[in-house]
Amino acid sequence: MNKAAFSITGGLVAFSMLLTLGACGPAQTPTPVTVRETVEVLVTPTAGPQEPVTITFWHSYNEVSPENDMLVNTVIPMFEEQHPNIRIEPLTVPWEEFLRKLSTSMAGGVAPDVARLDIIWVPQLADMGALTALDEAMPDFDQYANAVFPGPLASNFWNGHYYGLPMDTNTKVWIYNQQMYDAAGIAGPPHTMDDLAGQCAAIKAVNPDAYLFAADGTWAWVMLPWIWSFGGDITDPDVTRATGYLNGPNTVAAYEFWLEMYNDGCFAPVVLGSGIDPFTGLAQGLYASIDNGPWTYPIIQSQFPDMEPHASLFPAGPGGSIDVVGGEDIVLFQQSDHPEEAMEFIRFVLSQEYQLQMAQVGQLPVRPDLIQSDYIANHPYYGIFLEQLRTSRSRTAHPRWQEMDEIITNAGQLILRGEMTPQEALDSAAAQIDAILAE
Amino acid sequence: MRRSALRDSLVAYAFLLPGFLFLAVWVVYPMLKALQISFYDWSILPGQVSRFVGLGNYVRALHDPLFWLSLKNTVAYALVTVSGQLLLGLIIALLLDRVTKGRVFFRAAYYLPVVTSWVVVSLLFKYLFNSSPSGFVNYLLVDVLHVMSAYVPWLSEPETAFVAIYSLGIWKGVGWTMVIFLAALDTIPTEFYDAASIDGAGRWQIIRLIVLPLLIPTVVIVLIMLTFGAFQAYVQVALITQGGPLHRTEVLLSYMYTRAFRDLDFGYAAALSYVLICLVFILGRLQLRMLRSEPVY
Numbered sequence: 001m002n003k004a005a006f007s008i009t010g011g012l013v014a015f016s017m018l019l020t021l022g023a024c025g026p027a028q029t030p031t032p033v034t035v036r037e038t039v040e041v042l043v044t045p046t047a048g049p050q051e052p053v054t055i056t057f058w059h060s061y062n063e064v065s066p067e068n069d070m071l072v073n074t075v076i077p078m079f080e081e082q083h084p085n086i087r088i089e090p091l092t093v094p095w096e097e098f099l100r101k102l103s104t105s106m107a108g109g110v111a112p113d114v115a116r117l118d119i120i121w122v123p124q125l126a127d128m129g130a131l132t133a134l135d136e137a138m139p140d141f142d143q144y145a146n147a148v149f150p151g152p153l154a155s156n157f158w159n160g161h162y163y164g165l166p167m168d169t170n171t172k173v174w175i176y177n178q179q180m181y182d183a184a185g186i187a188g189p190p191h192t193m194d195d196l197a198g199q200c201a202a203i204k205a206v207n208p209d210a211y212l213f214a215a216d217g218t219w220a221w222v223m224l225p226w227i228w229s230f231g232g233d234i235t236d237p238d239v240t241r242a243t244g245y246l247n248g249p250n251t252v253a254a255y256e257f258w259l260e261m262y263n264d265g266c267f268a269p270v271v272l273g274s275g276i277d278p279f280t281g282l283a284q285g286l287y288a289s290i291d292n293g294p295w296t297y298p299i300i301q302s303q304f305p306d307m308e309p310h311a312s313l314f315p316a317g318p319g320g321s322i323d324v325v326g327g328e329d330i331v332l333f334q335q336s337d338h339p340e341e342a343m344e345f346i347r348f349v350l351s352q353e354y355q356l357q358m359a360q361v362g363q364l365p366v367r368p369d370l371i372q373s374d375y376i377a378n379h380p381y382y383g384i385f386l387e388q389l390r391t392s393r394s395r396t397a398h399p400r401w402q403e404m405d406e407i408i409t410n411a412g413q414l415i416l417r418g419e420m421t422p423q424e425a426l427d428s429a430a431a432q433i434d435a436i437l438a439e
Numbered sequence: 440m441r442r443s444a445l446r447d448s449l450v451a452y453a454f455l456l457p458g459f460l461f462l463a464v465w466v467v468y469p470m471l472k473a474l475q476i477s478f479y480d481w482s483i484l485p486g487q488v489s490r491f492v493g494l495g496n497y498v499r500a501l502h503d504p505l506f507w508l509s510l511k512n513t514v515a516y517a518l519v520t521v522s523g524q525l526l527l528g529l530i531i532a533l534l535l536d537r538v539t540k541g542r543v544f545f546r547a548a549y550y551l552p553v554v555t556s557w558v559v560v561s562l563l564f565k566y567l568f569n570s571s572p573s574g575f576v577n578y579l580l581v582d583v584l585h586v587m588s589a590y591v592p593w594l595s596e597p598e599t600a601f602v603a604i605y606s607l608g609i610w611k612g613v614g615w616t617m618v619i620f621l622a623a624l625d626t627i628p629t630e631f632y633d634a635a636s637i638d639g640a641g642r643w644q645i646i647r648l649i650v651l652p653l654l655i656p657t658v659v660i661v662l663i664m665l666t667f668g669a670f671q672a673y674v675q676v677a678l679i680t681q682g683g684p685l686h687r688t689e690v691l692l693s694y695m696y697t698r699a700f701r702d703l704d705f706g707y708a709a710a711l712s713y714v715l716i717c718l719v720f721i722l723g724r725l726q727l728r729m730l731r732s733e734p735v736y
Binding site for chain 2: 272
């Protein structure tokens with residue numbers, strides 16, 4: 001075999017192997033596309049009983065969870081009974097998989113009709129043109145917008161329009177281990193940042209391996225309550241620049257506080273990813289306090305039935321006691337073939353009956369008129385979350401928020417690893433976010 | 440005569456057709472589509488206009504420090520795991536070739552990791568290398584063997600996180616190289632061994648002068664296949680470190696995945712995938728060229 005022929009054959013062999021490998025590799029794996037059933041509605045004068053229209057509804061409730069059970073077995077049947085012409089087809093898509101599956105489905109033209117989205121995804125999808133502006137499509141939009149908390153509603157706003165309505169909301173509060181406080185002789189939860197700093201020595205005196213506080217990462221969800229409560233911010237109110245805010249003196253002070261507490265062994269190393277998760281540590285007497293959401297209660301009750309969590313407001317700094325708003329919005333996709341029926345389901349989701357049912361499985365309602373209801377008023381732990389919600393703030397509504405969040409996460413890592421001072425890391429992060437906002 | 444030859448080849452084409460169609464739909468079409476996407480600021484919604492940016496996405500990769508970091512990590516992963524799998528696989532094959540009792544058992548035992556799911560073993564390794572004192576590797580090294588005095592936060596430092604990722608890559612692949620080498624060893628005629636023994640060659644001389652030269656074609660194929668595999672490392676990184684901390688354990692595929700499915704930046708991700716294809720293609724050709732040799736007998 002001559003040289004030229006050999007090398008060409010070799011190349012072909014290599015190339016075809018690459019093709020074969022590529023076919024097995026994850027990047028090329030054909031992604032299963034959910035095929036949606038479309039039911040044609042015959043609107044002829046002589047038609048008998050109409051075939052029901054099917055509305056697909058994606059959410060990320062765990063398939064084996066009280067939320068999903070309530071949704072599938074109680075709430076959706078309730079809606080279908082009121083609307084015999086509409087059938088709801090719910091589908092669980094795990095949070096981690098949601099954007100991947102959604103983008104694949106949209107590319108194939110088979111997006112769901114409606115979906116329950118994490119509030120941080122709404123601007124990203126609205127900016128792509130995937131969502132219907134509900135304030136234009138729903139003639140009675142204002143009636144629903146006026147019935148919900150303004151904070152969660154704001155997460156649906158992008159570029160002059162509302163692309164969804166809030167479905168459930170949450171925030172985080174200070175959750176602590178009373179037994180550890182008692183053993184250390186600490187009177188109660190910290191009301192201010194100074195109170196908090198003063199509690200560390202007592203906790204360490206009882207058990208040198210214990211920590212005053214634990215959080216499991218440096219992303220915005222963890223850091224924003226500290227930034228805001230210290231009086232800092234990510235950007236200016238109009239979201240045009242981060243310089244002067246993310247690297248301003250108040251934000252820097254928040255990170256300097258964190259760094260000092262971390263270096264003194266008061267805040268747990270799990271923030272950089274090594275060690276025991278905050279829930280387990282709290283329940284096992286390793287972490288005296290965490291900053292977390294209402295799901296903490298069912299998690300601890302199911303895994304550590306002997307532990308009873310206690311909660312208070314997030315410790316106040318110079319900026320007040322400000323935590324971060326989480327939750328989900330319901331949106332309507334442009335690709336929906338049955339927007340009228342889909343909007344009927346959205347109206348139902350905003351109704352008192354839906355909101356009260358889901359409140360029984362840990363979903364905080366978005367309607368202020370339900371706060372006085374017997375169920376919410378007598379609830380063992382919703383009260384503190386609703387109180388914190390009065391001051392809680394939303395993350396920056398921007399289509400590229402996730403990239404901004406990553407920049408914030410990395411800055412926190414660089415600071416706590418001691419690779420940069422808080423000022424250096426935040427100067428650099430602010431410049432990177434400015435570049436995103438300038439585009 | 441001529442007509443029947445034509446008919447034969449038509450029959451052959453007919454048999455090739457189903458396989459070719461499958462390849463065309465699932466491999467060739469997506470590859471060409473990805474090439475097209477890589478020249479656009481791609482919008483995934485049907486009916487929306489994607490902006491043509493020419494080579495813009497490729498130029499962007501050249502100026503993207505995270506691309507270079509993930510490329511460096513991918514190359515390092517390939518160097519470490521390919522040589523590890525090759526050497527260990529060869530040594531195990533040479534040893535097993537001499538074993539007469541229990542050969543099937545050992546072969547199955549070494550091959551077992553190959554057929555296990557990447558997802559399962561990645562999660563298993565993440566658990567083994569847990570940073571807390573209760574992590575198995577920490578417990579073993581500090582509390583049982585006493586070779587280290589302090590617990591290591593394995594997955595929160597890039598250097599130690601790579602120890603977990605590399606060892607998983609090698610452990611999972613050794614069985615495959617072993618089986619290929621065992622098969623190749625079987626093809627060496629026993630007369631060669633007999634003749635060498637009569638001439639007074641020792642065991643080491645037989646390996647060095649007869650076995651290894653005869654294995655070279657196999658080594659080349661194994662080397663190319665393993666390199667392709669190493670450049671496609673994804674699951675282990677995605678599940679063990681998610682590319683963190685600070686993207687320092689990111690490999691090309693995990694970085695590409697984030698760009699495509701978190702940032703929905705499909706044009707750039709498609710361009711990265713073509714950079715990867717070109718690299719692997721060039722590398723495969725270089726390996727063939729460098730290690731090519733005529734049969735030794």
